[in-house]
Amino acid sequence: MTSRRPGDGTIGKAFEVLDQVAAFGRPVRFSELERISDFPKATLYRLVQTLTSQRFLHHDPDRGVYSLGVRLVRLAHAAWRQSSLAPLARPYLDRLAQDVGETVHLAQLDHGMVLYVDKRSGAEAIEMFSQAGKIGPAYCTGIGKAMLAFLDEKALEDVLPQQSFQRYTDNTLVDRATLCAELGAIRSRGYAFDREEHEPGIVCLAFPILSPGGRIEGGLSVTSTTDRKSLGDLESLAPRLRQTASDIAEEIAHWRFPDEINTQTRAG
Amino acid sequence: MTSRRPGDGTIGKAFEVLDQVAAFGRPVRFSELERISDFPKATLYRLVQTLTSQRFLHHDPDRGVYSLGVRLVRLAHAAWRQSSLAPLARPYLDRLAQDVGETVHLAQLDHGMVLYVDKRSGAEAIEMFSQAGKIGPAYCTGIGKAMLAFLDEKALEDVLPQQSFQRYTDNTLVDRATLCAELGAIRSRGYAFDREEHEPGIVCLAFPILSPGGRIEGGLSVTSTTDRKSLGDLESLAPRLRQTASDIAEEIAHWRFPDEINTQTRAG
């Protein structure tokens, strides 16, 4: 029913349960889970037991509810640190945000969507939705389109069907053909705009971060509001952004992991 | 060999692999994993394939290395948001940090260790995964001891053997008996100190956050350095801290999740 890939067996099922718990966005009863799940009660029960024993779920015995476990936070911290993109890009983001005085985002593609991995808020705090770990659509954000545009044909073929093409504003690109044309333009221009396609009044300029081999490593964007900056104003920041994107790309390419240290067998 | 609980079958094995990748702290070759893993090559291979297909691991084909996948970051964001502690405590942390002008930590217990879930450094802003998700020892930090002291006997029995009792400084409590005595003192006093037990020159004052039922929900601490604040100075902050801890506790107790909204079947 759901998009569980064949061949991922029990492990895939366990992760599906995790996603279902996450989708609730709040602690959840066993019976609630059972209702939305395809699994028979006993099966679901055992999956939940196992996940709880592994601390990927947390069971509050007072309220009888399950929520995502803290071990995820712990692992995610490790994931963030060992990803080559976010930690290396950090100082560059700081400097860029300071220079341009607007909100700056760093993102990666995850399963056809934009996953924000870091953020700097500009002078004024526009409280938009975005924080590390947050996800958003790819087809209607500047940073999303910048990354899509540089996927190879095969990867794009995977990712296009995952776009929901929901209309958020009058400017949202709502079909595949229009999006593909736009991606072509972005590819030849080298960068992408968000022309209020996701939220009215919000515009952005975005660059891809490309490895020397041309593989897409992530995206970088500057976001502003129409009453502060026109698209033309934003475009004048293009050289500064391009430079930062390529600085980050080079940093990643040159990065050699501190060779051969078997570190800890769990410190404490 | 490793502490894989019996009965957690294939799922436990998959998570063990995730931990092993995390322990490297850097992208890792398949052969490196094979070396430290108890699993036969073919088995490990399939586990890694499955985890990669599920985006819990990421495979960089250029370098032939695996790292933790971005899906973890995504799930962790959901975990952080739906945990009752961290999001609810946020405004209280802000205010407390501003008032006391020192670093403030919010933590939970995870597997006998301290898991930091939020932090304020005097003035500066939040960076979620660079700081949240970090772990530290429980037996030699103020916030850790504050939480240990209020565990029930059974839970404490689980957790004490997990302490490494490594000596970090002259003041570190390095055996179970001494620690238990200290926990008793903390229980009757209501709060804990870190008397340079983890790092020389670093002291802290910490309170537990307790549910109405007496269950430990987390811990709250103010950290300073010996040249800025004496233990006595810190202790004078106790009423302020106690208040904040109980405010947070009450917030958690009163929190009723926005009843019965089946939200999205995955937005887009």
Add this chain to the structure above:
DNA sequence: CCGTTTGTTCCACTATTTGGAACTTAGTTT
């Protein structure tokens, strides 16, 4: 007090995982 809902256990059936071994590449050495 009794019906109802929610959570937990059992166990014969079966599908999935297992891992030794053989087979490719890719990279070195003689």
Add this chain to the structure above:
DNA sequence: AAACTAAGTTCCAAATAGTGGAACAAACGG
């Protein structure tokens, strides 16, 4: 260039681990 070595990938029969219908226990609501 042929002969080695190491890393990564595939196969398949045997064994194990997961399945789920159904019965049971506990908690709730009127």
